[in-house]
Amino acid sequence: MTTICVGVSHRQAPVAVRERLAVPADKLPERLRQLRQLPGVREALIISTCNRLEIFAAADSPKIATEIQQTLDPAAAPLAACRFDEDALRHLFRVASSLESMVLGEAQILGQVKEAAARSQSAGTLGPELRRAIARASSTAKRVRTETEIARGAVSLSSVAVDLAHKLLGELAGSSVLLLGAGEMAQLAARELRAQGAKELLVANRSLARAEELAHEVDGEPVSLAELPVLLERADVIVCSTGSEQYLITREMVARAVKTRRYRPLFLVDLSLPRNVEPSANELENVYVYDLDDLERVAAKNRDLRQSQIGKAEEIVEEELRAFLARARERKSVPVLARLRAHADAVARAETERTLAALRDLDDRQQKSVRAMATAIVNKLLHAPTARLRAEAGRGPLADAATELFGLDEHPEPRQAEAAVLSMASNG
Amino acid sequence: METVLVHIALIAYAAGTGAFLTWLVRPGPRWAKAGRWLLLAGVVVHFASFAAGAGVAGLGLGAGSWKGGQLFSLLAALTVAGYLLLDWRGGVPIAGVFVAPLTVAVMVPAHLVGSSEHEVAPQLWNSGTLFFHVATSALGTSALALAFGLSALYLASERQAKSRRPGRIFARLTSLESIDRTGYRLAVWGFVFLSIAIGTGSLVSNASTGSPLPVAPKQAFAVLAWALLASMIEARLVAGWRGRRIALLVVVGFVLLAGAYAGLLSASPAMRGALALGVWP
Numbered sequence: 001m002t003t004i005c006v007g008v009s010h011r012q013a014p015v016a017v018r019e020r021l022a023v024p025a026d027k028l029p030e031r032l033r034q035l036r037q038l039p040g041v042r043e044a045l046i047i048s049t050c051n052r053l054e055i056f057a058a059a060d061s062p063k064i065a066t067e068i069q070q071t072l073d074p075a076a077a078p079l080a081a082c083r084f085d086e087d088a089l090r091h092l093f094r095v096a097s098s099l100e101s102m103v104l105g106e107a108q109i110l111g112q113v114k115e116a117a118a119r120s121q122s123a124g125t126l127g128p129e130l131r132r133a134i135a136r137a138s139s140t141a142k143r144v145r146t147e148t149e150i151a152r153g154a155v156s157l158s159s160v161a162v163d164l165a166h167k168l169l170g171e172l173a174g175s176s177v178l179l180l181g182a183g184e185m186a187q188l189a190a191r192e193l194r195a196q197g198a199k200e201l202l203v204a205n206r207s208l209a210r211a212e213e214l215a216h217e218v219d220g221e222p223v224s225l226a227e228l229p230v231l232l233e234r235a236d237v238i239v240c241s242t243g244s245e246q247y248l249i250t251r252e253m254v255a256r257a258v259k260t261r262r263y264r265p266l267f268l269v270d271l272s273l274p275r276n277v278e279p280s281a282n283e284l285e286n287v288y289v290y291d292l293d294d295l296e297r298v299a300a301k302n303r304d305l306r307q308s309q310i311g312k313a314e315e316i317v318e319e320e321l322r323a324f325l326a327r328a329r330e331r332k333s334v335p336v337l338a339r340l341r342a343h344a345d346a347v348a349r350a351e352t353e354r355t356l357a358a359l360r361d362l363d364d365r366q367q368k369s370v371r372a373m374a375t376a377i378v379n380k381l382l383h384a385p386t387a388r389l390r391a392e393a394g395r396g397p398l399a400d401a402a403t404e405l406f407g408l409d410e411h412p413e414p415r416q417a418e419a420a421v422l423s424m425a426s427n428g
Numbered sequence: 429m430e431t432v433l434v435h436i437a438l439i440a441y442a443a444g445t446g447a448f449l450t451w452l453v454r455p456g457p458r459w460a461k462a463g464r465w466l467l468l469a470g471v472v473v474h475f476a477s478f479a480a481g482a483g484v485a486g487l488g489l490g491a492g493s494w495k496g497g498q499l500f501s502l503l504a505a506l507t508v509a510g511y512l513l514l515d516w517r518g519g520v521p522i523a524g525v526f527v528a529p530l531t532v533a534v535m536v537p538a539h540l541v542g543s544s545e546h547e548v549a550p551q552l553w554n555s556g557t558l559f560f561h562v563a564t565s566a567l568g569t570s571a572l573a574l575a576f577g578l579s580a581l582y583l584a585s586e587r588q589a590k591s592r593r594p595g596r597i598f599a600r601l602t603s604l605e606s607i608d609r610t611g612y613r614l615a616v617w618g619f620v621f622l623s624i625a626i627g628t629g630s631l632v633s634n635a636s637t638g639s640p641l642p643v644a645p646k647q648a649f650a651v652l653a654w655a656l657l658a659s660m661i662e663a664r665l666v667a668g669w670r671g672r673r674i675a676l677l678v679v680v681g682f683v684l685l686a687g688a689y690a691g692l693l694s695a696s697p698a699m700r701g702a703l704a705l706g707v708w709p
Contacts, residue, residue: 146457153599168589170603262668265605282590286671294592 001042001129002059005081005088006068009052010102012079020073021053029123035071036125040064042397043127045134047095047116049109051102056092058129086325089133093317096137097144098151105150105306110141128400133324140320147316148309153302157295158189161269164298165193165237168267168288173197175236180204180225180248182214183241186271190239191218202231206242232257232266239269240276247278254281269295336399337389339408344382348374433477434501438535440470441508445528452525452596460521467508467528474505499566499689504534506570510614514574518610522600526577557635561628568621569685571614572657576682578611579675586672608671612664615678619657622685626654649687656681 008021023031023046035044035057043058053076055068065082072080083091094100096113117134120126126134145151154163169175177198179190182205194201201220205211208224215222223231225248232238232253242248249268257266263286270277270291282289290298352374356367385402392398402408444466451459511527581601588598601607629650634640641647660677663669 164589164594166603167594167598167601168604170605170609263670263673264668265671282592285673288589290592297592298594 002062002064003085003088003129003133004057004059004062004065004068005054005083005091006057006065006072007052007054007083007091008072008076008080009054009100011100012081013076017073017076017079018051018053021048021076022050023048023053025119028119032120032123032125035068036123038064038067038071041068043130044125045116045120045130047113049112052095052100054091054095056088056130056133058127086321089137089324090317090321092133093137093140093321094314096134096141097313097317098141099144099310099313099317103155104303104310105145105152105155107145107151110138110145113141114138128404132328136320136324140317143316143320144313148312150306150309150313152305153298155299155302155306157271157292157299158185158192160295160298160302161189161239161271161290162192162196164269164288164290164295165267166196168265169236171197172237174199176200176202176234178202178204178223178231178235178238179214179218179220180238180240180276181242181244181272182210183271186239186241186269187214187218189269189271190220193237193239194219198237202235204228204231229253229257233260235266236264237267237269238277239271241271242276244272244276245274248276249278249281251278251281251284254278254287255284258284258287271295331403336402336408337386340385340389340402340406341382343406343408344378345375348378429480430477433473433480434535437470437474437477437505438532440466440473441504441528441531441535444470444524445532448521448524448528451521452600460524463524463528464512464515464521467524467531468512470531471505471508471512474501474508478502478505499562500534502566503569503573504531506566507531507573510570510574511577514610514614518602518606522581522597522602523574523577526581527574530573530577557628557631561625561632564621564628565625568618568625569689571621572618572678572682572685575611575614575618575678578607578614579678579682582607582611582675583672583679586675604671608674611678612670612674615657615674615681616661618681619654619661622650622654622657626650645690646688649684649690653681653684653688656684 008018010018013021028046028048032044032046035041035046035055040060041057041064042060045056047054047056053072055071057064057068059065062084065084069077069080069082091100092113096110098104098106098109101109113134117126117131120130154160165172165175172193173196175193175198177190177193177200179186179201190201190203201215201218202223203211203215203218203220204223204225204227205214206225208222211222211224214220228248232249238249240248254266254268265286265288268277268281268287268289270289273292275291277289277291279289279291281287352371356362356370359370362370389398389402444463447459447463447466451463507527508531511523514523515521581597582604585598585601585607586604588595589604630640633642656677660669660674660681663677664674
């Protein structure tokens with residue numbers, strides 16, 4: 001069995017190509033079934049996000065990768081990267097851990113990988129090989145997130161502004177946000193703040209009509225720019241992005257507001273060029289002014305921090321990959337039949353011993369009979385499955401089904417199976 | 429037995445300090461978690477040492493003498509317990525970076541270096557007022573020690589936020605607003621306990637020396653700390669002060685209170701002999 005990955009991501013293809021590759025959720029089951037119907041494909045999984053399309057398959061031969069590649073859009077097919085076995089698994093682990101993401105350390109990708117697995121499961125194209133790989137990729141991604149700082153700190157300007165608002169003001173529920181101007185980034189930040197629970201989103205603009213229009217777009221309340229001194233007393237976060245060539249908010253205005261606000265913290269995010277907030281207002285007590293450069297500095301620092309964690313994250317990925325491959329080798333080295341037999345014998349032995357321990361009065365002959373009965377039950381129960389697995393040489397779908405049904409993956413070696421069953425018996 | 433338990437607690441506190449300091453330079457929840465558990469283990473063993481040892485006598489009831497070490501040991505245990513409660517409710521592991529080393533710094537001289545024994549006036553040997561005085565002094569001091577720690581963190585973090593180059597402390601801390609609120613609440617509790625301690629201390633002083641208002645460095649520092657904290661609370665309630673100003677006042681208030689303890693230990697032997705524990709007598 002070969003693990004194949006055929007993928008196109010932001011690294012290989014521009015957005016114009018990627019947008020032609022994206023598979024909408026409603027078309028995914030059909031696409032998965034088409035892949036599964038390719039000769040030699042045993043399992044299939046598709047991860048489709050705005051930055052990548054990755055097709056993972058468990059197949060009989062690596063040659064099938066070419067056929068999978070041909071199912072892609074003609075413009076994308078030549079750009080697709082084909083990876084096999086260890087490389088394919090490494091790629092899956094790296095994708096889930098966000099090491100292949102456009103924004104390093106982003107949190108969404110792990111959810112997208114899990115969702116892809118769930119969709120593949122419902123379409124009936126996810127089998128034991130890919131299921132194991134996805135499970136290990138998920139636990140690897142969690143390790144990477146908790147043991148490194150790869151996901152720490154926001155890296156986009158609007159997220160940095162929202163993070164800072166949280167750090168300065170605490171819970172944003174009940175706070176008031178004032179959006180000054182119509183800049184796109186400011187709208188984005190204001191929307192995020194609103195989504196974080198801000199009580200009200202006030203929208204001010206030079207023209208009241210434009211303010212009303214904007215307020216409608218961002219689900220806010222239009223206010224007049226003439227009310228600015230009063231709004232400084234009311235708002236907790238002010239996001240500015242206007243085309244004004246002079247300061248709209250001066251130090252003097254803020255200084256007056258500080259006392260009326262009873263020193264309640266005020267966070268001013270100035271996304272305008274030229275700036276709309278007099279920088280020296282930052283010197284006032286409980287007033288924090290951040291302009292574009294300040295936000296970019298924080299974002300760059302977070303990006304650097306994330307970059308510095310790549311080595312550590314890659315070490316975790318390699319460590320997990322090595323463990324996963326070692327486990328897979330163990331599974332291959334012990335045939336399913338042997339594992340099934342060992343598992344059944346271990347269960348029978350453990351249960352027999354427990355029964356004998358409860359029936360203390362049995363003599364040797366009686367004990368021997370009980371043991372013989374247990375062995376006979378095991379033999380009779382396993383007779384038909386053994387014959388069928390032998391007919392399939394222990395490597396077909398029945399072997400996978402037996403592995404899955406009896407949980408043989410958990411104890412790949414007969415010795416381990418026995419130990420585990422004995423331990424279960426002694427505990428319970 | 430008591431000494432062994434205290435030493436075990438001290439080792440746990442020291443290990444907790446190591447975990448918290450490691451967490452500061454090598455982020456990862458497991459270091460903060462380890463620090464928390466070590467402090468918890470330390471404080472449990474520490475309280476067990478009070479129970480195993482003189483216990484009640486150490487707090488004043490039935491005690492004929494006391495050691496500076498006992499007092500600081502009690503303060504350390506209460507501060508750690510207060511921190512753990514705070515962290516459990518508000519999730520401020522960064523405060524552990526301050527509390528854990530402070531605890532070790534207080535405990536090491538208190539227990540390893542040893543301290544001389546001071547006589548308690550015989551008329552106070554079974555005094556409930558003295559017990560109440562010592563208990564409220566210790567609780568107030570612990571609350572103010574935590575408020576001091578949070579205020580110091582607030583000042584450091586606020587400085588980073590103002591410089592518009594947020595650093596590690598800013599990143600690790602919860603919001604400035606929440607530190608300000610929690611620090612203020614602790615300072616208010618500290619003030620309440622301190623007020624009771626000063627009141628009961630007056631009674632204890634009157635019983636032991638005949639004077640409810642003895643003039644000594646310790647009393648002067650305690651009253652100054654109390655007055656400063658009272659002004660701080662008034663400024664917050666009336667003028668709405670918050671943030672940096674409040675944090676500075678709390679820091680100064682705690683330093684003054686520390687002066688009261690320094691006054692307690694440096695008082696003349698005759699004075700100490702006549703007096704007991706706490707911040708007032």
